[in-house]
Amino acid sequence: MEFTEFCSRMRQEVAGYSSSGRQDTAALLIWFLINYFRIEPQDAIDSVCDHTNDKGIDGIWIDEEEENIYLFQSKYSPVDDNDQGDNDIRNFNGASTWFADETTVQQLLDSTASHELKSLVRNKGILEKAHFDVIPVFVTNKRFNIHANEYLEANPNIERYDSNKLFQEYTYFSDEEITTSPIDLVLDNPSHIEYPTRDGLNANV
Numbered sequence: 183m184e185f186t187e188f189c190s191r192m193r194q195e196v197a198g199y200s201s202s203g204r205q206d207t208a209a210l211l212i213w214f215l216i217n218y219f220r221i222e223p224q225d226a227i228d229s230v231c232d233h234t235n236d237k238g239i240d241g242i243w244i245d246e247e248e249e250n251i252y253l254f255q256s257k258y259s260p261v262d263d264n265d266q267g268d269n270d271i272r273n274f275n276g277a278s279t280w281f282a283d284e285t286t287v288q289q290l291l292d293s294t295a296s297h298e299l300k301s302l303v304r305n306k307g308i309l310e311k312a313h314f315d316v317i318p319v320f321v322t323n324k325r326f327n328i329h330a331n332e333y334l335e336a337n338p339n340i341e342r343y344d345s346n347k348l349f350q351e352y353t354y355f356s357d358e359e360i361t362t363s364p365i366d367l368v369l370d371n372p373s374h375i376e377y378p379t380r381d382g383l384n385a386n387v
Contacts, residue, residue, distance in 0.1 A: 188349045189262045192323065196258070199227075208232035211241050211256040214321050214343070218351065219243060219252075228305075232256075233296045238277040244306050249314045251281055257322040266324035266344060268333040274320055275340060284312040317341060323348065 183191075192213070199209035208230050215226035221243065230241040241254035255274040257266060280290040287309050291300055303309070319341040326334065326344045334342050343351075 183352075185345075185349050186262075188352060189323070189345065192348070192352075196323075205232050206258040206260070207240060207256045210258045210323060211254055211321060214254075214256065214348075215241070215243065217353070218343070218348075229302070230254075231296070231298045231302045233298045235294060235296045236299045237280060237290070237293075237295050238274045239280075239299060242302055242306055242308070244308070244311065244314070249311075251308065251311060251314045251316045253277060253281065253316060253318045255318075255320050257320075257324060259322070259324045262323075262345070264324045265327040266322045266330050267327055268329040271320050271330055271333055271337075271340065271342075275318060275337060278316050278318050281308065281312065281316045284309060287312050319343070321348075 196206065196209045196213045199212045200206055211230050211232070212223075212226045215221045215229060216223055219226075221229070229243050232240045238255055239253055240256050241252075243252040243254070244250070245252065255270070255277070257270055280286050287303065291303060291309070318339065321343045323345050325346060326342070330344075334340060
């Protein structure tokens with residue numbers, strides 16, 4: 183798949199999540215969570231909060247096994263080849279301080295943050311998980327410019343995805359790629375099935 187084809191496909195898929203008045207930035211993040219974090223669609227939708235006064239946090243995902251709290255911010259461009267600067271990333275990086283410990287999480291819940299963000303924090307049980315590691319993730323379909331790249335190099339704690347990285351790490355299976363050749367079953371015994379596997383061995387059932 184070429185880069186231009188990927189951008190077109192991404193835009194079409196993101197548009198599918200833009201219904202019901204959902205902003206494009208939220209739709210992009212839902213698409214990202216499904217395709218890169220391998221989250222179920224409804225779980226991805228429930229993890230996104232993109233409203234006014236969201237403290238720069240567009241989504242939250244908890245990895246219970248690894249004890250990680252992922253904070254997301256997404257920026258969407260309606261056209262290809264736009265550049266993403268460092269200002270948005272700088273502002274987003276500061277959002278992590280709200281999740282430093284139980285005290286700061288409670289301060290967030292007591293703040294003027296949007297009701298949707300507070301509900302997301304409560305529903306995720308973050309107050310009880312304040313000891314988890316916090317990982318900020320910045321997602322955009324723009325291309326990081328030199329200023330963004332310099333800031334990100336100086337702040338390796340931020341996971342980052344621009345249009346180039348999204349393209350590099352995107353997994354797409356066409357119908358031709360997911361089809362498999364039929365395997366003949368050998369029925370020598372009514373109660374015994376022997377069939378060849380892909381590595382040349384026989385399997386008994």
